[in-house]
Amino acid sequence: MDSAEALWRALPSDDPIASQVAICDALAQINGPRAAEINRLHALFAIERRSQSLLEGLLSEYVSPSSSLPDRERKVRQAVLKLSRSFAQAYEFFLRHVRGNDAGAEWTAYAPAILVQLFKHREIDLLVALYRYEAWPRGRWKELNGAYEFALTHNLARQPVGADRRNGKTVKTITLEQTFIRILLLQLMDSGQFLPSDIAVARQWIARWCELSSLEPIDPHDGMLSSTDGFVVNLAGYEGVKRLASSHAATGTTGTYLRLDAARIAESIEHESAAVGNAAPASGSEAMVHARRLALLSKLKIVFAPKRPRFKRRGERTEVASMPVQAMIGGLSSLFRMLRNESRRVANAVTSPSPDVVEITISDVSNYAGVRRSPSPGASIGSLPLTTFDVPQPLWDVRDRSESGCRLRGRTSNPRQSLPGSLMAFRDNDAPWTVAIVRRFSK
Structure with missing residues (x-):
């Protein structure tokens, strides 16, 4: 001591x-x-x-x-x-x-x-x-x-x-x-x-x-595992807690099963949401804090709901044969700057006289503000294309899409630029740009 x-x-x-x-x-x-x-x-x-x-x-x-x-x-x-x-x-x-x-x-x-x-x-x-x-x-x-x-x-x-x-x-x-x-x-x-x-x-x-809440032991043979309500953890497994589903009964009943009761947690979230919503009207930064807190509580209400929430999809996801797209992630000002610079480059290319010989120009972007190095998914270590806030990041792939969004896969040098809520602009070749909001991010 x-x-x-x-x-x-x-x-x-x-x-x-x-x-x-x-x-x-x-x-x-x-x-x-x-x-x-x-x-x-x-x-x-x-x-x-x-x-x-x-x-x-x-x-x-x-x-x-x-x-x-x-x-x-x-x-x-x-x-x-x-x-x-x-x-x-x-x-x-x-x-x-x-x-x-x-x-x-x-x-x-x-x-x-x-x-x-x-x-x-x-x-x-x-x-x-x-x-x-x-x-x-x-x-x-x-x-x-x-x-x-x-x-x-x-x-x-x-x-x-x-x-x-x-x-x-x-x-x-x-x-x-x-x-x-x-x-x-x-x-x-x-x-x-x-x-x-x-x-x-x-x-x-x-x-x-x-x-x-509490963790209560359940008998895997009494039919509880085939329920779709609540959460369960198998102490003999290599995973944490999972929502109860019929698949648990089909994958075997070996181990010590504990049921996580989240009913009172759901009630507490309701009370917390009501307290924040009924608080005195706020302004400025305080209003933003209240709004973010309510948004967070609404998400947690779904995550911890004792009964599995049901959502009506606007459209089924369809797989896309690996389609590479140009992509750029950042704030609204970064997207505007990138689009403005690109339009200027296109305008300069149109007004410039056409040369009689074919030239390959390698632009030096090392002095650009905010330069980042980001490896493409298929690139080897040491082959890193340069990207900046003003230059689209290459070689992201669209994996699937629906009416409400799409799933892209790529690499980023700084995950904090790709956090949920970030803006992303992407396009296939010379198609119009699509501006989207990052809803989920995983490695």
């Missing part, structure tokens, strides 16, 4: 990344080759309590729209992942000891706290994956599902663990079940339609909503 306090006092207060490096070095000593010791576990808990504000601060900086410098963004993301994963590895070290046959009663008493902290750091790992529109590794789910099944077997899932201490007293508790539900609810937002900032806001609500 004293060594943990000394470590914290020695950390640089004005350099969070340097602090992260120092903490990771200390955690490597705790998670060392020596046998597990209670004193080292106490030191881990002490460093955890001190590091919470540092970790959340790095997360806030990473998701902030103002953190637009790619190099700083990368460093902050790596700092978050390294710090959180170092904690997770330390808790896994002690959990393996607890799960041993000769751990003893003293170690078993710490099992709920070890599990809760491990799951909290896996939540952060999932959160960063959501921010980057990346799929979470199946091995992570297998690890969490196995740990939760161990907790169920030993009646640890609903034991309260201190989550907030003030003046030496525990003022708030949380259970492993609630921590697991937080992860599962965040996973349901893995649809590519949410901005990182919206996910961060939803995470705050989910911290409250996890207290309204």
Whole structure:
């Protein structure tokens, strides 16, 4: 404990990344080759309590729209992942000891706290994956599902663990079940339609909503899995939570199934929406915040609905034989600038005298403002076409389309330029430009 306090006092207060490096070095000593010791576990808990504000601060900086410098963004993301994963590895070290046959009663008493902290750091790992529109590794789910099944077997899932201490007293508790539900609810937002900032806001609500739900065991043979209402997680599987569907009954009934009850969460979303809607009229930036919050709640209402929502499609999607299109993503001013510059180039080409010889001109665009390098899907590493905000990005492919939209596949050097809500202009050869809004984004 004293060594943990000394470590914290020695950390640089004005350099969070340097602090992260120092903490990771200390955690490597705790998670060392020596046998597990209670004193080292106490030191881990002490460093955890001190590091919470540092970790959340790095997360806030990473998701902030103002953190637009790619190099700083990368460093902050790596700092978050390294710090959180170092904690997770330390808790896994002690959990393996607890799960041993000769751990003893003293170690078993710490099992709920070890599990809760491990799951909290896996939540952060999932959160960063959501921010980057990346799929979470199946091995992570297998690890969490196995740990939760161990907790169920030993009646640890609903034991309260201190989550907030003030003046030496525990003022708030949380259970492993609630921590697991937080992860599962965040996973349901893995649809590519949410901005990182919206996910961060939803995470705050989910911290409250996890207290309204529960994970109840169900018998796979009683017909529940063939229902289309609610959510289920198979602790023997490599996935998180899924909507109940008839396909679950057809794919086998092996494993421990838990049903996630989201009925009270849906009620809370209704109350939250009503409270925001009935709030005093706002103006300016406050009105925009209210509007965004209502829009986010309406999306979450669909995502967490206990019964599968039914939507009437305006038209069926039809597959398109790989059709390459020119594409450009950015704000409205960027699109206007690109169209204006292109019209000038076309006008200059029409008025210029036709040469008697064929010439190939390679334009130097390296001095263009906002130059980005983006590899085309079929290009090899090192063959990177240059793109700018004023030059369309080549070689995106239309995969399918319907009356309400289409699905494109391509590469972008900066995913933050392709976030849901961004504008995209694309066209096939010299056809008219189509301007669209990015609704979903995934890697």
